[in-house]
Amino acid sequence: MFNKAVLALGLAATLARGSVINLSIPSANDLVSEVDSLLHPTPSVLSYQDDYLDPSAGYKRKLCTLHALGDEKDDADNFVKAVEKCGDGGIIRLPDANYTIGQVLDITLTNAVLDLYGWLSFTTDIQYWMDNRILFPFQNQSLAFVIRGHDYVLDGNDKGGIDGNGQAWYNYAKNVGNKFGRPMSLAIKDSKNVVIKNFSIVQPQFWASLIWGSENVYIKDFYVNATSYNPEAEGDNKHWLQNTDGSDTYQSHNVTYENFVYQGGDDCLALKPNSTLITATNVTCIGGTGIAFGSIAQYADVKDIIEDVYMKDLNLYPSNQCPGYQGVYFKSWLGYSLGTPPNGGGGGYGYAKNITVEDVYMEDIWHPLVVQSDLTYLEFNREKYADSGLFEWSDIHLRNFTGNSLFNRVAWMSCSKLTPCHDWTFEDINIKPGRDDHPEIHYTCNNFVLGGKDGLNQCHPSDSKLETDNDGTL
Numbered sequence: 001m002f003n004k005a006v007l008a009l010g011l012a013a014t015l016a017r018g019s020v021i022n023l024s025i026p027s028a029n030d031l032v033s034e035v036d037s038l039l040h041p042t043p044s045v046l047s048y049q050d051d052y053l054d055p056s057a058g059y060k061r062k063l064c065t066l067h068a069l070g071d072e073k074d075d076a077d078n079f080v081k082a083v084e085k086c087g088d089g090g091i092i093r094l095p096d097a098n099y100t101i102g103q104v105l106d107i108t109l110t111n112a113v114l115d116l117y118g119w120l121s122f123t124t125d126i127q128y129w130m131d132n133r134i135l136f137p138f139q140n141q142s143l144a145f146v147i148r149g150h151d152y153v154l155d156g157n158d159k160g161g162i163d164g165n166g167q168a169w170y171n172y173a174k175n176v177g178n179k180f181g182r183p184m185s186l187a188i189k190d191s192k193n194v195v196i197k198n199f200s201i202v203q204p205q206f207w208a209s210l211i212w213g214s215e216n217v218y219i220k221d222f223y224v225n226a227t228s229y230n231p232e233a234e235g236d237n238k239h240w241l242q243n244t245d246g247s248d249t250y251q252s253h254n255v256t257y258e259n260f261v262y263q264g265g266d267d268c269l270a271l272k273p274n275s276t277l278i279t280a281t282n283v284t285c286i287g288g289t290g291i292a293f294g295s296i297a298q299y300a301d302v303k304d305i306i307e308d309v310y311m312k313d314l315n316l317y318p319s320n321q322c323p324g325y326q327g328v329y330f331k332s333w334l335g336y337s338l339g340t341p342p343n344g345g346g347g348g349y350g351y352a353k354n355i356t357v358e359d360v361y362m363e364d365i366w367h368p369l370v371v372q373s374d375l376t377y378l379e380f381n382r383e384k385y386a387d388s389g390l391f392e393w394s395d396i397h398l399r400n401f402t403g404n405s406l407f408n409r410v411a412w413m414s415c416s417k418l419t420p421c422h423d424w425t426f427e428d429i430n431i432k433p434g435r436d437d438h439p440e441i442h443y444t445c446n447n448f449v450l451g452g453k454d455g456l457n458q459c460h461p462s463d464s465k466l467e468t469d470n471d472g473t474l
């Protein structure tokens, strides 16, 4: 490959550049490094085979094997080249331990496998990621990595996935929620028939994963961990880990989670507007705000739906960096539109129905079961706007909940007077309150139509402010 002609051309090019735009004569050092790069060209990082016999598929297909450049050099361009070559019908294999990703990625995979044995490690140039964000219009959020297409597999081989190098982002946001520009690590967008398996997302910059506008997505053996290593964060009760959601669904149908372990400081799993046919089994959530239905109805006059949800075998614990704030949490915005998303909004409507959650175990959770129907993150006189929510929570069935809460609360359910909750059933809710000094708030249900056979007759209306007056710790 290397020959004298190439060397001569290279030198000529250098001299020509110098004579056109820069009259100074190249230094000896410049010439030495130019010659050096010609003598030692970058080894071929991308190799291609067009007749690879895929043992799991049983047929021959394209295989692109991409090696990392190393030395923290950006592998994003080569990754995109590999996707262009093999992303339609082939396998893109990344056998090395660490690939540096320094650019936003928006790729398409069709009938393809992204086969990772190490980490896509995202760089931490905050200004770059903010300036180049891919927009997720919901709540004006940002994305770093988008995958579109159909019939594709993301396989982390139990060895890798995405390293968001999130510490820089946790430091950047400190304890401020929804700080602008933090990008999500992975977005599955406009996709159909997707399998994600044995895949990890560690140190996500923001939400670890988003399933948006997609259907038939099957996520099995999935792991997310956001941990803060900054000693300065120790003073904060959640170690600056807010917004490190595990996985959110939005405008998506038929998404299945199986064997999912989450550690972090926010929603383990969150079902955002228009999430239908969502199944989650064997999910462990360590620290954060638990399994969230919502938040929903944040956009005035927009109809939102959550429907046909089945969840089983959920386990919730606190972590050593973040309490377990909620267990299973239904949260809809107030009925007025106040301020703008992400932290303001409200006035949306719609419904959640046909939801079953069973076999739930929790330990030391602050608020095991919560319905909030007047959500806002803005500070103002809430009472003025209470009971205004327009979102309807009905046909919801909770069964076999065991474990303990940390304080007095077991069920803290406040639906809206305008749109009461109805047709819920509770069966075998055996969560032991961690404290017994205020039994009157163990089970409270406001604007809840309970029919007598629904299994939670001890639940009663209450306007107790004990909780809010004690930061939720009573």
Ligand SMILES: *[C@@H]1O[C@H](CO)[C@@H](O)[C@H](O)[C@H]1NC(C)=O
Binding pocket: 022, 023, 024, 025, 026, 027, 030
């Ligand atoms: C001109 O070239 C010299 C030698 O290659 C380099 O040190 C210098 O920075 C260049 N100047 C400009 C303005 O590019």
Ligand SMILES: *[C@@H]1O[C@H](CO)[C@@H](O)[C@H](O)[C@H]1NC(C)=O
Binding pocket: 072, 097, 098, 099, 100, 119, 121, 163, 165
């Ligand atoms: C990958 O490389 C980045 C630097 O680009 C480094 O910060 C990170 O720790 C490495 N990750 C692994 C798993 O080696």
Ligand SMILES: *[C@@H]1O[C@H](CO)[C@@H](O)[C@H](O)[C@H]1NC(C)=O
Binding pocket: 140, 180, 340
């Ligand atoms: C999103 O947030 C950025 C930064 O605050 C702001 O400049 C932009 O106008 C916002 N966009 C919308 C649609 O609110």
Ligand SMILES: *[C@@H]1O[C@H](CO)[C@@H](O)[C@H](O)[C@H]1NC(C)=O
Binding pocket: 157, 158, 197, 198, 220, 221
């Ligand atoms: C994940 O990897 C383990 C081996 O490490 C394997 O037993 C399991 O079947 C894999 N899961 C999936 C969904 O392929």
Ligand SMILES: *[C@@H]1O[C@H](CO)[C@@H](O)[C@H](O)[C@H]1NC(C)=O
Binding pocket: 216, 217, 218, 254, 256
């Ligand atoms: C849901 O997706 C799975 C694949 O993950 C598929 O097997 C199943 O048929 C789909 N169900 C419906 C109702 O579309």
Ligand SMILES: *[C@@H]1O[C@H](CO)[C@@H](O)[C@H](O)[C@H]1NC(C)=O
Binding pocket: 225, 226, 227, 261, 262, 263, 286
């Ligand atoms: C998350 O990572 C931290 C730090 O490495 C570790 O201590 C913790 O055990 C991990 N959590 C899970 C569930 O693996």
Ligand SMILES: *[C@@H]1O[C@H](CO)[C@@H](O)[C@H](O)[C@H]1NC(C)=O
Binding pocket: 221, 222, 259, 260, 261, 282
């Ligand atoms: C539940 O998920 C955990 C963590 O992925 C796994 O170790 C365990 O085998 C799973 N249990 C079942 C019954 O699949």
Ligand SMILES: *[C@@H]1O[C@H](CO)[C@@H](O)[C@H](O)[C@H]1NC(C)=O
Binding pocket: 251, 273, 274, 302, 303, 304, 305
């Ligand atoms: C949700 O679906 C409903 C009914 O199809 C539609 O009217 C509404 O615009 C959708 N909302 C969002 C946020 O996609």
Ligand SMILES: *[C@@H]1O[C@H](CO)[C@@H](O)[C@H](O)[C@H]1NC(C)=O
Binding pocket: 277, 278, 307, 308, 309, 310, 354
């Ligand atoms: C309720 O949702 C489940 C999926 O979780 C689905 O199989 C069932 O058909 C739905 N029921 C109704 C009445 O739509």
Ligand SMILES: *[C@@H]1O[C@H](CO)[C@@H](O)[C@H](O)[C@H]1NC(C)=O
Binding pocket: 313, 358, 359, 360, 361, 400, 402
């Ligand atoms: C209740 O759920 C637990 C797991 O949280 C499970 O071990 C137990 O078998 C379930 N009980 C019944 C009666 O299904």
